Amino acid sequence: MGRTLGLLGDEWTLLIVQQALQGVGRFGQLMSALPISNSVLTSRLNLLVREGLLRRHIYQTNPLRAEYVVTDRSRALWPFMLAIWEWERRWVPGHAEQLPTMHHEACGHDFAPVLSCGACGKAVEAKDIDGDWGPSGSWERSVPESVTRRRSDSDSARSSAGLFPETMMVYGNRWASALLGAAFRGVTRFSDFEANLGAPPTLVAERLRAFVAIDVLVATQNAQRPDWAEYRLTEKGRAFYPVIAASLQWGQEWFRAPEGPAIVQHHRACGESFEATFRCDECHEVLTGHDITIVGRSDRTIAGEEDR
Template identity: 45%
Template sequence: MFTELAEGGDNAIAVTLGVLGDEWNLWILRHAVAGCRRYGDWIAQGSISNSVLSKRLTQLTELGLLDKVRYSDRPVRFEYPLTPRGLGVWPALLSMWVWEQAWSPESSDILPSMRHGTCGATFTPVLVCRACGEPCTRRDVSADLGPSGDWTRSVPASIGRRRSTSTRQPSQVLPHTMELLGNRWSAAMIGALFLGARRFGELAERTSAPPAMVADRLHRLEALGVVETSPNPARPNWVTYGLTAKGEAFFPVVALMIDWGQQWFRAPEGPAIRFRHVVCRKDFHPVLHCNVCSQPLRGREVLIEPPASGP
């Protein structure tokens, strides 16, 4: 059952960013997909403190991604299995891992490899239109804001704070992903660029960000290699902004996150954004297929293999 959001409040995109734009939530969900269910399972993975784990498990349970099930009476203890809503996050997590492997080689952690249980091959997921089964890139999909898609409703304040260098963070498995999703203005800029904004003024207007913040975030996104500038033919002293190949390649992450969010968190006014596949002209809902056997990937058929140990 989906959660109905408050009229005029945060939309599905804001809720999704609030959940998946938090490094510890991603860390917990990543290990939950790999089989963690009990408090000690996560503690054994290292990095996380008791207070942070307790807070995040409570949040993820309240949002319906984890269930809380008593498994011991003396002492009273609980385990936290993934719900169908939580299990539905795995395609987005998988696309994050693949994007990091391709575009963030400096990651300090070795990412797990994935094997498709159906064909037995180590695979790379392919983004596919659910309606027609054809592979898609960002340029094959059009996007329009829906009834609840106002920018002020799409980015949660909870991911607006800068990271503190003195605060313990999860191991940096997804460093560039968190640069894009873990800051509210970076996430807003990426969304506006995917929707076609190109000029500085357009980005400021669409995101409602102060000009100084727009400049700061664009500078950071350029430094990450996600955004590039080109001369503005209409104004020689101005530039336009666009996504690089690295930025374009982030589209599966964005599409899968939004599709998941709008499935499980619904505003009464309607969706925040509507995707359409320009080839089949139907609503676009992303799914992942195996690049080896071309069959749909399903959570139970994706086998997570621990990274090989160093010498």
């Protein structure tokens, strides 16, 4: 889990993978598409190749030219990206108008993804799932690996211009993603966040302030100790669970430890092991990456005008 959070909890990783999934794979194309320096792009591409999310393909030998293409490992991130899109669409004011429309080819409708149990098919929320550490799970092993240099919030704000601004605040920092995971596991007090994550207190305070500012957490007073602040998930924060579930499932599949899974989850309603699946809210069938098309708003507008 530390390896997964270290990769997905980095804004540049997500931005580069997002571009690669759309077919932008040449170095110059990525430089033009992203507000990124030459050295940072080079280091992230090397990392993504090393971790199996991209493959370097030589398409010209004289002079040498290469492009970076997606692998099965990066293509498997589509549920994670879809969950991010849905959360931003519903919970970030003003950003929904900028996002493209997702169309389900199987039923012919625009859709919203619904997180569901793979065993019984029912829609689920965080409160419906019981989870505990598995054979390879612990707080220590869930601390994100420092696979990239930590960047300042001002740098993060600039880099997130091409993707999802509030998601980058919640997940585009390796400690932020770990702190949110702790909140979903019931941690509420500052000292407990600090102790469980092993993070510097200044960093914990910075992340908590940022989460409160965007209404993902709310600070409340402890009933027995008014001098203690407790940080609890808001409705908006709880709605981020599909993103967490998708990232956990991806990590468990592609970075499984030899001794077994890091987290074991069960769906309370049916009692089966929880496997996160996403269903179409229109036809209720399980979504697959092949059945989803992205329709830009400008394309939809033009199509509508042509129909008229």
